[in-house]
Amino acid sequence: MPLVTTKEMFKKAYEGGYAIGAFNVNNMELVQGIVEAGIENNAPLILQVSAGARKYAKHNYLVHLVQAAVEECNLPIALHLDHGDGFDICKACVDGGFTSVMIDASKYPFEQNIEITRKVVEYAHERGVVVEAELGKLAGIEDDVNVSAEDSCYTHPDEVEEFVSRTGVDSLAIAIGTSHGAFKFKGTPRLRFDILEEVSRRLPQFPIVLHGASSVMPEYVKIIEQYGGQMPGAQGVPEELLRKAASMAVCKINIDSDLRLAVTAAVRKHLYENPTHFDPRQYLAPAREAVKEVVSHKLIHVLGCNGKA
Numbered sequence: 001m002p003l004v005t006t007k008e009m010f011k012k013a014y015e016g017g018y019a020i021g022a023f024n025v026n027n028m029e030l031v032q033g034i035v036e037a038g039i040e041n042n043a044p045l046i047l048q049v050s051a052g053a054r055k056y057a058k059h060n061y062l063v064h065l066v067q068a069a070v071e072e073c074n075l076p077i078a079l080h081l082d083h084g085d086g087f088d089i090c091k092a093c094v095d096g097g098f099t100s101v102m103i104d105a106s107k108y109p110f111e112q113n114i115e116i117t118r119k120v121v122e123y124a125h126e127r128g129v130v131v132e133a134e135l136g137k138l139a140g141i142e143d144d145v146n147v148s149a150e151d152s153c154y155t156h157p158d159e160v161e162e163f164v165s166r167t168g169v170d171s172l173a174i175a176i177g178t179s180h181g182a183f184k185f186k187g188t189p190r191l192r193f194d195i196l197e198e199v200s201r202r203l204p205q206f207p208i209v210l211h212g213a214s215s216v217m218p219e220y221v222k223i224i225e226q227y228g229g230q231m232p233g234a235q236g237v238p239e240e241l242l243r244k245a246a247s248m249a250v251c252k253i254n255i256d257s258d259l260r261l262a263v264t265a266a267v268r269k270h271l272y273e274n275p276t277h278f279d280p281r282q283y284l285a286p287a288r289e290a291v292k293e294v295v296s297h298k299l300i301h302v303l304g305c306n307g308k309a
């Protein structure tokens, strides 16, 4: 099966009350671990590439890695640009084999966000590519953009209908209290489900996206700290909150930090237990296996998309 867009997978996810996992990739082990979990659980997948990942691994390498994965399995897989910060990077990904792009102009005022998003939508739709946009700002760090907690703001539900109708965007990322990275909450984690409900009331049947949705799985934080790492205060989104979001209008849940933690935990543990190893395959194989385990866990216990391919 060739790469697909997210259209069909979101439609089924919305109707079925589950969500699709969007996992960030920047090397072969991540692609393989995620796809192996997808095969094992017969789940649709979104593999996403940030601007930083594209700079690190290079566009063509990532596209070919994902294409190789698609040839290895018969799953619906979308290749998505994560947090495109302008028309040029979105265009490069539309022209260069991606089936979905995110234009993240959420840092701009409303009218400018609409203008930039609409330009990307026009270009992408003419070429059969779908577009995600964002309204509201998440706290945290994406590439070079560091949004402080004070600067982050929840999505205003009264803006969403106008935004979607004037841009023609296919899905919308909203800010309801999640944030990027491994340090998401200082106190008790809380998500604004009232905002999600109001957004979905105003946009019936419309796919909503949740960024910053790693749970910062305590088992991996514990291993990292046990083998010399330091992550005091690490905290993510509790899984039951994500499950609730997935049963509502949220059709895409973005997960990156949990994969990073799993890889780091596996590598640290392996090298500690095998101090003489220096062949990268010796520690990258357990890292790949850890990615597969995390993704399997997410597909079954968080997203509910196992068996939905």
Ligand code: G3H
Binding pocket: 024, 050, 051, 052, 053, 082, 083, 141, 142, 143, 180, 181, 256, 257
């Ligand atoms: O939203 C951010 C993703 O986790 C990507 O992170 O920009 O460091 O590749 P990155």
Ligand code: 13P
Binding pocket: 024, 082, 083, 179, 180, 181, 182, 210, 211, 212, 213, 214, 215, 254, 255, 256, 257, 258
């Ligand atoms: P996490 O940092 O919570 O994994 O979020 C990833 C993300 O939103 C990618 O766009």
Ligand code: ZN
Binding pocket: 083, 142, 180, 211, 212, 254
């Ligand atoms: Zn994000």
